[in-house]
Amino acid sequence: QQQFIQQQEKMAMLGQMASGIVHEIRNPLTTIKGFSQLIKPLAREAKLKEYVTLIEQEANEVNKVVTDFLTFARPHTPVLKQVSLNKLVLDMKMVIESQTFLDGIELNFLLSTDEPRVMIDEQQIKQVLLNIVKNAIEAMEDTASPKLVISTGIKHQEKQVFLSISDNGPGMSEETSRKIGTPFYTTKDKGTGLGLSICYQMIKEHQGRIQVTSESGEGTTFIILLPYQNQEKGNKELCQAI
Ligand code: ADP
Ligand code: MG
Secondary structure (H helix, E strand, O other), X not given: OHHHHHHXXXXXXXXXXXXXXXXXXXXXXXXXXXXXXXXXXXXXXXXXXXXXXXXXXXXXXXXXXXXXHHHHHOOOOOOOEEEEHHHHHHHHHHHHHHHHHHOOOEEEEEEEOOXXXXXXXXXXXXXXXXXHHHHHHHHOOOOXXXXXXXXXXXXOOOOEEEEEEEEXXXXXXXXXXXXXXXXXXXXXXXXXXXXXXXXXXXXXXXXXXEEEEEEOOOEEEEEEEEEOOOOOOOOOOOEEEO
């Protein structure tokens, strides 16, 4: 317990320091990006063009890490609103489709006809959904027939609603399953290891929980469980595929 509190304090302090540093990095980064963009059309030599593109790409890379980090370090207080979980998923449909389409991923939505309703910070849950979807897409990079299934539903007995994201990628090793959600834990060359820690943090603040099941070579399912909100028990058990 004592150790846990110390750890929490350390993380909070680290967070404060980090967000300070992040702002210091962002300003010069904007300058680097801006001037690379200005130079590019002026670069007549192919080599020079290549170098400028590289500067621009790497600046974008730094920006990505820094943005992830800022989201992670910023203290969040969720702004709660009652929303339909299905609607939230549908709002994100285009964004998700645009990402899966390019990679040739088969995408299916199975939305509960019971219309699960939740009290949530919509922006935060959308971000959680996107972070998990992004991981699934990245995991399926070398998968022969990649598939992504996003579903919603209600667990009446547990008074919970769920949002699940399944992929048929390579799954996770036992070590990875244990370590995911720990800040900076990543198995990717260009990963930040912050995506899932942001998700876990946000879902915890919603009094929810994330369950993960992963089978090596079969795929991974993330289930986000959130407290039930004024739910009328529906009479339809079927899911609606869209
Ligand atoms: P990052 O994506 O930057 O690596 P995350 O916190 O989002 O950081 O994920 C941490 C790690 O969890 C990933 O590096 C990967 O090893 C593992 N992971 C997450 N989602 C999946 C998935 N759907 N399939 C396989 N591994 C996953
Ligand atoms: Mg990620």
